[in-house]
Amino acid sequence: xxxxxxxxxxxxxxxxxxxxxxxxxxxxxxxxxxxxxxxxxxxxxxxxxxxxxxxxxxxxxxxxxxxxxxxxxxxxxxxxxxxxxxxxxxxxxxxxxxxxxxxxxxxxxxxxxxx
Amino acid sequence: xxxxxxxxxxxxxxxxxxxxxxxxxxxxxxxxxxxxxxxxxxxxxxxxxxxxxxxxxxxxxxxxxxxxxxxxxxxxxxxxxxxxxxxxxxxxxxxxxxxxxxxxxxxxxxx
Numbered sequence: 001x002x003x004x005x006x007x008x009x010x011x012x013x014x015x016x017x018x019x020x021x022x023x024x025x026x027x028x029x030x031x032x033x034x035x036x037x038x039x040x041x042x043x044x045x046x047x048x049x050x051x052x053x054x055x056x057x058x059x060x061x062x063x064x065x066x067x068x069x070x071x072x073x074x075x076x077x078x079x080x081x082x083x084x085x086x087x088x089x090x091x092x093x094x095x096x097x098x099x100x101x102x103x104x105x106x107x108x109x110x111x112x113x114x115x
Numbered sequence: 116x117x118x119x120x121x122x123x124x125x126x127x128x129x130x131x132x133x134x135x136x137x138x139x140x141x142x143x144x145x146x147x148x149x150x151x152x153x154x155x156x157x158x159x160x161x162x163x164x165x166x167x168x169x170x171x172x173x174x175x176x177x178x179x180x181x182x183x184x185x186x187x188x189x190x191x192x193x194x195x196x197x198x199x200x201x202x203x204x205x206x207x208x209x210x211x212x213x214x215x216x217x218x219x220x221x222x223x224x225x226x
Contacts, residue, residue, distance in 0.1 A: 033213070042216040108157065109158050
């Protein structure tokens, strides 16, 4: 089992569809993150969950809705997306987010294309 | 606006040379600094982190931090073609380990 697993790896969806991205971590971490990586842009932090509580939401449109049912699972629910939302969505996890040197481990990402 | 700046490259070096990757950051409150490597189509993987001024060495990699100049660098000695990737600089803003990333520098090591 890899540390952080994301499914699906690739997703093509229409603007009226509803889909969900799934992330699972097997590292015993208690913080999970969603990042968006677009071409020629830095990785953008979207959401942070610590002990299943959302602790950061970086002005993300409401068409992205995160869910963290427990410390090992994280979802990103998608609805009525726009073509500009096409990107690589990366999940990450870390231990105790208040410790400053905690590194983040990334999943392989979901390549999302909105048509 | 807290920013992390990197030259997008590509930085081309011959095999066996030293590759020098640079990063500047705008937030003086930044406390920890990370270098991630990302191969094309793959996720970022951590190479090193540093939080004290000076140098930190790990194998062929050396991270250098100068907080006064708000500058962090990564040196790769004896560069190999397998080092060809995009290198992402990230800084921790404190509080939570939420990382702010630069756009990355593409490194190409030619045989």
